[in-house]
Amino acid sequence: MNAPLPLAKEPGGDCAPVLKERGQREVFCGLTGIIWLHRKMQDAFFLVVGSRTCAHLMQSAAGVMIFAEPRFATAIMEERDLAGLADANDELDRIVEQLLARRPDIKTLFLVGSCPSEVIKLDLAKAAQRLGGKHAPQVRVLNYSGSGIETTFTQGEDACLASLVPEMPALPEDAPANLLIVGSLPDIVEDQFLRLFDQLGIANVGSLPERAVSQLPGIGNNTRYLLAQPFLGDTAQALEGRGAQRIEALFPFGVEGTTDWLQAAAEAFGIDSAHVASILSPFQERARKAIAHQRERLEGRSIFFMPDSQLEVPLARFLANELGMVLTEVGTPYLHHNHLARELAAMPAGVQLSEGQDVDKQLDRVRETKPDLTVCGLGLANPLETEGLPTKWAIELVFSPIHGFDQAGDLAELFARPLRRRDVLRV
Numbered sequence: 001m002n003a004p005l006p007l008a009k010e011p012g013g014d015c016a017p018v019l020k021e022r023g024q025r026e027v028f029c030g031l032t033g034i035i036w037l038h039r040k041m042q043d044a045f046f047l048v049v050g051s052r053t054c055a056h057l058m059q060s061a062a063g064v065m066i067f068a069e070p071r072f073a074t075a076i077m078e079e080r081d082l083a084g085l086a087d088a089n090d091e092l093d094r095i096v097e098q099l100l101a102r103r104p105d106i107k108t109l110f111l112v113g114s115c116p117s118e119v120i121k122l123d124l125a126k127a128a129q130r131l132g133g134k135h136a137p138q139v140r141v142l143n144y145s146g147s148g149i150e151t152t153f154t155q156g157e158d159a160c161l162a163s164l165v166p167e168m169p170a171l172p173e174d175a176p177a178n179l180l181i182v183g184s185l186p187d188i189v190e191d192q193f194l195r196l197f198d199q200l201g202i203a204n205v206g207s208l209p210e211r212a213v214s215q216l217p218g219i220g221n222n223t224r225y226l227l228a229q230p231f232l233g234d235t236a237q238a239l240e241g242r243g244a245q246r247i248e249a250l251f252p253f254g255v256e257g258t259t260d261w262l263q264a265a266a267e268a269f270g271i272d273s274a275h276v277a278s279i280l281s282p283f284q285e286r287a288r289k290a291i292a293h294q295r296e297r298l299e300g301r302s303i304f305f306m307p308d309s310q311l312e313v314p315l316a317r318f319l320a321n322e323l324g325m326v327l328t329e330v331g332t333p334y335l336h337h338n339h340l341a342r343e344l345a346a347m348p349a350g351v352q353l354s355e356g357q358d359v360d361k362q363l364d365r366v367r368e369t370k371p372d373l374t375v376c377g378l379g380l381a382n383p384l385e386t387e388g389l390p391t392k393w394a395i396e397l398v399f400s401p402i403h404g405f406d407q408a409g410d411l412a413e414l415f416a417r418p419l420r421r422r423d424v425l426r427v
């Protein structure tokens with residue numbers, strides 16, 4: 001088993017004071033989440049109520065994934081709508097009618113708000129209620145905001161999952177304890193975790209979201225949940241509002257994080273620790289070997305995280321503790337002190353954390369410190385590369401399967417690859 005984590009330490013106590021940044025931001029909006037959410041929820045459809053810009057974002061972010069029958073679309077608001085000359089609600093009702101008539105496979109329809117729909121104050125909550133009443137019980141209609149006005153791109157998933165929580169069936173008071181894995185994971189990763197929980201002896205495990213959103217798991221006072229992603233603050237709050245209790249753990253990245261995540265769940269369900277150790281040991285061994293392969297390339301190299309996906313803190317912990325990377329600065333759009341308490345305690349001493357964004361100042365610090373690798377958004381990567389500073393796209397980390405033991409080597413490889421490319425180019 002891993003050595004116990006230094007949890008006696010005040011969370012983040014050894015880190016330098018957090019730098020609070022408030023300035024120009026350079027991140028994608030919450031609509032981006034639809035790209036991975038629509039793949040996960042196979043009976044859902046995402047209808048963005050937005051402008052041509054929103055439609056272009058969706059098309060370019062979806063890239064090559066153009067299906068014959070995609071599970072997302074944009075209801076484009078024209079100038080007449082924006083000028084308040086047309087009744088956007090009538091238009092929306094008409095589009096939804098057409099969509100549902102053509103696609104009887106849709107069981108849940110998400111109306112996704114955007115900057116333009118928010119600017120003209122189109123009330124999508126009311127629209128969802130109206131349309132939901134009309135199309136129940138065949139179709140459930142929900143709404144959330146993916147607007148870029150106040151969000152960073154992973155908050156789209158948080159808002160989407162939070163909208164599902166009130167729909168989860170209530171479990172009776174005396175229901176046996178159940179476990180929820182919260183956060184959208186690629187099916188292959190989710191299946192690995194479900195097999196592991198089964199081997200550990202935890203029965204009754206569900207996911208939010210499930211692949212079929214029409215079959216949401218139950219929730220009640222005996223529900224315990226594990227966050228699989230660090231950006232689900234609103235979802236966590238909604239789950240707790242319905243009686244569920246969070247299991248405090250590291251996030252399941254690398255051997256250390258995955259071990260802690262699974263052990264914490266096992267402990268919450270009263271599973272014998274010797275049994276847990278014997279089940280996890282071969283997985284840990286295999287993952288350690290896969291990571292060791294990349295350690296030679298990454299050890300001692302410096303890395304700077306620009307605030308982007310909200311995955312920065314757990315990933316930085318993994319890179320520092322298991323790959324020996326030097327953390328120049330770890331920026332994150334929001335520092336959820338509660339959900340990240342264990343991560344902060346496991347960080348190496350003296351790390352500079354920053355919360356929020358002031359992109360010019362942060363770019364100045366990147367140029368000054370010249371890290372071996374900068375993790376940043378797509379818009380910043382090319383300029384930095386042309387200045388000779390290697391980068392890693394933050395969004396790639398959200399699209400790739402990176403959780404769990406079996407993905408630990410691939411996760412390390414994602415950081416090693418740009419450095420290898422740079423080393424080859426230098427020869």
Ligand code: SF4
Pocket residue numbers: 029030031050051053054055057113114115116146147148149
């Ligand atoms: S929601 Fe806002 S930020 Fe996102 S694509 Fe539409 S207009 Fe742009």
